Amino acid sequence: MKILITGGAGFLGSLLARALLQRGTLRGRPIDTVLLADLFESRDETLRADPRVHCHAGDLLSQLPQLMDRPHDAVFHLASAVSGECEADFDLGLRSNLDSTRALLDACRAQSQRTGTAPLFFFSSSVAVFGSDPALPLPALVDDRTLPTPQSSYGIHKFICEQLVADYTRKGFVDGRCARLMTVSVRPGKPNGAASSFLSGIVREPLADVDAVCPVAADTAVALASPDNTVAGILAVAEASREAFGGRTALNLPALTVTVREMLAALAEVGGDAVARRVRFERDPAVERIVGAWPSRIDSQRARRLGLQPDTDYRSVIEQYLRR
Secondary structure: OEEEEEEEOOOHHHHHHHHHHOOOOOOOOOEEEEEEEEOOOOOHHHHHHHOOOOEEOHHHHHHHHOOOOOOOOOOEEOOOOHHHHHHHHHHHHHHHHHHHHHHHHHHHHHHHHHOOOOOOOEEEEHHOOOOEEEOOOOOEEEEEEOOOOOOOOOHHHHHHHHHHHHHHOOOOOOOOEEEEEEEEEOOOOOOOOOOHHHHHHHHHHHHHOOOOOOOOOOOOOOEOOOHHHHHHHHHHHHHOOHHHHHHOOOOEOOEEEHHHHHHHHHHHHHHHHHHHHEEEEEEHHHHEEEEEEEOOEOOHHHHHOOOOOOOOOHHHHHHHHHHO
């Protein structure tokens, strides 16, 4: 099994690569190689030391001919420009999300026509595909039948790509699987350009004795998933049979619903009150608009049928971060 992971040097891509290598198989076949493609080469020494791992650095769209000059049995497409970046730079979002995804799908289509076998194609979509439209308000509880009405460029890109993957699957060019990821918390490292970045920062920074800013109100409710639970969901979707996955429409991965106030209460339980007091509130209307448009309560029926469950509570999510 030869696997390509775009965004492979990122946090989630690295976690996925480690999980795959530890398992040693995907869909019952031994893993021969894992190609990690990203703007920069992976700095994960554990991954780089594995003889099955190969790294490729460069812009995805321009590097696709080199990346796809060999056949891949499975492609995990995690690379994208994030929500805040897409709002700030419209053209960047289009190129990084729409143009790159279509080009990657076309490369997989060409491969399937050469080899006669459609590769597995996992696409990481997002809860950002949901929003509230004046003609179709967002329901209090989102489920797998809720029609996406994105309210950001990033959400629009993700929804369009879901439909592309569905159509390439319908035509037999790929075996496409789309899963809508929740906001992943707690991410290590530095803040990124995502509007949701603070949902890791208000825990990560205080635990490192650094002050953090929360740009939304304390009672803002959000749908979160731990890194481990997110990777487990990706693998379950990739491993599922076509029948078990159920159709070609994207499914929602499980979500833990929690308010910012509850997140900080859990932080105080784990790190103490002084740590939690390192978070101050400075509301940012742009971030509030983006994050506030996303659903906070999600019923993931299809994911449950694959054996997936949300994280039990936010304290356990923080403790998972501290164990890394």
